[in-house]
Amino acid sequence: MIQLIIALFIGVLILIMAVIAIIHKNLVVGIIAAGAVSLFASVLYLLLSAPDVAMTEAAIGSGLSTIIFFYVLNKIKRQNG
Amino acid sequence: MVSKILFASAIIMLLAIMLSLYRFIKGPTAPDRLVAYDVMTVSSLALIALIAYLASRIIYLDVAIVYGLLSFLGVIIVSRYFERGL
Amino acid sequence: MEKFNLENISLVIGILVILIGLWGLLTQKNLIKIIIGFALFDTGIHIVMVSIGYIKNGTAPILDNAVDINNAANAVVDPVPQALVLTAIVIGLGITALMLTYVLKMYQKRKSLEINNYNDLKW
């Protein structure tokens, strides 16, 4: 029962974050929201009893992708001087 | 008794995450949203520990450690991007 | 009402995330926004795959003191979709890094992130 309620809340969070990631004008906010989608998805994987996938999503989908996005965004911003 | 109290605390943690979601949506500047993201991740870290107790598997705590470490790195990298130190 | 359980809820969430990602992929004009839409599409597919492999009241497929080894087949969830998703996430990171590098090179050539400025193949 409690797992069901947590899953519902986490699902609403994931959907709101996904919509923010698409429609927000600011690129930084978009990338942060996409990372948040991955973080909450890893909680959902944990509820679906898949700890391996949850660890991979937290380490790779949320951590390293966000880092690579920001390094590239930084380089693009530097090009303008 | 214990399970009822833990049920109530899980609901309160979810409400805390929802309140910080309000700041994430509204927040006038990008650093405001970053603070909201930080509070959200720390709250869901406590939630993960609670889920580990409910499933009675100690191995879920490994996921919590990775989660804490990586969300910390995310906040730091965005801050360094803001202050042109990346 | 019998549809209201954990695997169906996560299946619906996964399907909606796929649709949101596709919508972003098709409508956005900024190259980095397109890549964000692609990443969301990826995440949605992973959620759908994991929730299809879920067994009712199953626990994680890791046999330690909490699981009886002789009765493991009745207690654990399906390990095969989890292994597939694990592979897919890592490949997704490689593809994201590759696409971002291409965007960087394109920006160095044209100084623009708008997709409407790259119309070399348009007729």
Added chain:
Amino acid sequence: MVKNILIFIVLIGFAVLLANVFVGFKGNSELNTLANHYAVSGPEEVGSANLVTAVVVTYRGLDTLGEVTILFLSAAIVSFLLKIETSASRKRKLRTTSEILDTASKILVPVTLLFGIYVFINGHLSPGGGFQGGAIIASGLVLMLLSQPAKEVSHKLITIVESISGLSFVLIGVAGVIFAAGFLDNTLLSLGKFGTIFSAGLIPVIYIFVGLKVGAELSGIIANLQENQNEV
């Protein structure tokens, strides 16, 4: 206008397709035959407590080889594309880091690397494995680069670690073909006592090599993206 209608039609088509998946899905209450075989005979055949690890490394070992190859290719293409221009070597000014971040990263970087090694050595007992461990090691490198941006990353070391571990991974697989039942068979070493760290035959060894290889590749991508900004 036509474009919007087309997008709408594509979205509706995907929605109908996925709604069929949802309607047809009844939820499963027991394992299918293949997964049942893995769950029943996996602990005896492979000796790994983590069934996902058993599937990834042994039963579906060729998939892992292909995955590592794809990751290697993407790392190679990223470094090729970024190294192609001649560097003008113009250093830019960065804002200095604060004392607190310096001290914290001095504590946290060794802990992070150690935790990454723990994750891939314990891949057959607890969640995790080579890919997650490699990602955590690359995150430790990112933390070090964030606190000391001017630090040089040794590309030679990354190349050597990556080549040696990739070669060892393939050689272990071929040794399985020659001396045991098939590619990446883990029963070359004895299986040991179930549930201890020296068990599951070759799986910890394979995962050490996979973890070092993935960590080196991801570190290479990040070092390329970080370092070139001093030179553009």
Added chain:
Amino acid sequence: MDSTLEIIGAILVLLGSIFLFLGALGLVRMPDLFNRIQAGTKASTLGTLLSLIGLLLITPEWWGKLILLMIFILITNPVSSHVLARAAHYIKIPLTDKTVTDLLDKEETTYKVNKEIKNE
């Protein structure tokens, strides 16, 4: 019936979740960024620590990983909020109107001191 230690642990978890909620409430109610940072970080760190201590009392055999997790949170959470506050001050996020003094901003501080000296 549950033992006394377990009930104390559960009440600690409840207290921790209430602190998390108060932290989020501070995040919503506070007027500017720096107030939000201090409300959010302090309260959420305390809340998470209390929840983990409560779980430690309920299941004492998990002590190793729970204590490791607590040490991690104690190191990482203040550092991340410090770095964020430093960056936000650098890019000049506006302060609230009720701010009395901004000691980090050196030039403005000296300016105010000079003005006070002149007034005397």
